[in-house]
Amino acid sequence: MLVVGAGVIGLTCAIRLVEAGHRVDVVAAEMPVETTSSVAAALWYPYRALPQDRVTAWSAASYDVFRELAQDPATGVAMRTGTELLRESQPDPWWAGAVPDLTHATDLPGYAGGWRFTAPVAEMQVHLAWLARRLEQLGGTLTRTRLDRLPEGEDLVVNASGLGAEGLAEDPTMSPVRGQVVVVEQVGLEQWWLDPGATGGPTYVVPRSRDIVLGGTDQPGERDRTPDPAVAEDILARAKALVPALAGARVLRHAVGLRPVRPQVRVERVGDVIHCYGHGGAGMTLSWGCAAEVVELA
Numbered sequence: 001m002l003v004v005g006a007g008v009i010g011l012t013c014a015i016r017l018v019e020a021g022h023r024v025d026v027v028a029a030e031m032p033v034e035t036t037s038s039v040a041a042a043l044w045y046p047y048r049a050l051p052q053d054r055v056t057a058w059s060a061a062s063y064d065v066f067r068e069l070a071q072d073p074a075t076g077v078a079m080r081t082g083t084e085l086l087r088e089s090q091p092d093p094w095w096a097g098a099v100p101d102l103t104h105a106t107d108l109p110g111y112a113g114g115w116r117f118t119a120p121v122a123e124m125q126v127h128l129a130w131l132a133r134r135l136e137q138l139g140g141t142l143t144r145t146r147l148d149r150l151p152e153g154e155d156l157v158v159n160a161s162g163l164g165a166e167g168l169a170e171d172p173t174m175s176p177v178r179g180q181v182v183v184v185e186q187v188g189l190e191q192w193w194l195d196p197g198a199t200g201g202p203t204y205v206v207p208r209s210r211d212i213v214l215g216g217t218d219q220p221g222e223r224d225r226t227p228d229p230a231v232a233e234d235i236l237a238r239a240k241a242l243v244p245a246l247a248g249a250r251v252l253r254h255a256v257g258l259r260p261v262r263p264q265v266r267v268e269r270v271g272d273v274i275h276c277y278g279h280g281g282a283g284m285t286l287s288w289g290c291a292a293e294v295v296e297l298a
């Protein structure tokens with residue numbers, strides 16, 4: 001069986017398929033650390049992904065797997081408490097059933113309220129490397145190849161090509177949503193913060209073991225992968241306003257990724273092809289749940 005794509009979706013699908021007894025070769029134009037997945041913050045959060053019922057179920061399934069993985073630091077996964085700030089009062093989020101400990105925060109001056117919960121955070125450079133190692137340990141292979149079309153004549157092909165599905169699946173409903181982040185040094189921060197309604201773009205602060213990811217932007221249709229210095233300044237200003245402890249934090253690097261957005265995430269078998277792409281701003285969040293469904297479809 002061939003899996004096309006070595007981002008978080010292709011690798012998790014490949015691992016679950018090998019574990020289920022299939023022989024799996026992964027082919028990808030970009031290796032794991034070069035993918036959009038490696039840019040992700042990557043906080044467990046169902047963002048820019050629909051439909052609500054399937055996304056909630058996939059997210060809940062992934063949450064459980066990440067909680068297990070967090071027992072082993074080598075996976076790059078940690079469970080972290082954090083707060084989403086609300087500028088207007090809102091009912092509980094549609095995906096509330098996927099997190100075990102969502103509570104209402106009332107101690108947020110200047111905000112109408114907030115939600116506090118524990119979420120998995122995956123340090124993607126570490127997590128993707130761990131996934132790739134795990135795949136190889138299980139006997140799977142990973143080869144760099146750019147495909148012009150999905151191969152025919154294989155017994156089964158999993159299309160986990162992210163935004164590449166625009167061409168490989170000839171899917172005109174796919175579109176990029178550009179996200180820019182700034183990575184700064186760790187300054188002793190343990191909790192994540194998210195202000196989705198901030199002026200200038202969704203603002204988030206996601207601490208990891210040795211650094212902190214600050215975001216972000218949400219720019220539909222933009223394909224430029226070069227970090228914009230003015231946008232970086234704005235992200236830093238927004239993040240520091242949100243978390244004053246970031247004031248003196250040294251900037252380590254800048255990154256841009258193009259979220260593979262689709263009106264609905266596609267997990268579907270058509271003949272000998274299983275499509276699994278269009279995870280929008282939630283590829284890490286949905287990964288293990290979608291991989292389990294791909295195994296069922298196989």
Ligand SMILES: Cc1cc2nc3c(=O)[nH]c(=O)nc-3n(C[C@H](O)[C@H](O)[C@H](O)COP(=O)(O)OP(=O)(O)OC[C@H]3O[C@@H](n4cnc5c(N)ncnc54)[C@H](O)[C@@H]3O)c2cc1C
Nearest residue numbers: 005006007009029030037043147162164179257283284285
């Ligand atoms: C700034 C930013 C922040 C984000 N934060 C989060 C977050 O906090 N939480 C979260 O869950 N998600 C987050 N995301 C979203 C997440 O990164 C994506 O949903 C996820 O990376 C999609 O994974 P993927 O494996 O489908 O695609 P990708 O990681 O893009 O991998 C696609 C793979 O397919 C290969 N491929 C494509 N076309 C071809 C071809 N023609 N031939 C061969 N190979 C091909 C590529 O080379 C690559 O290996 C964020 C994204 C961005 C940009």
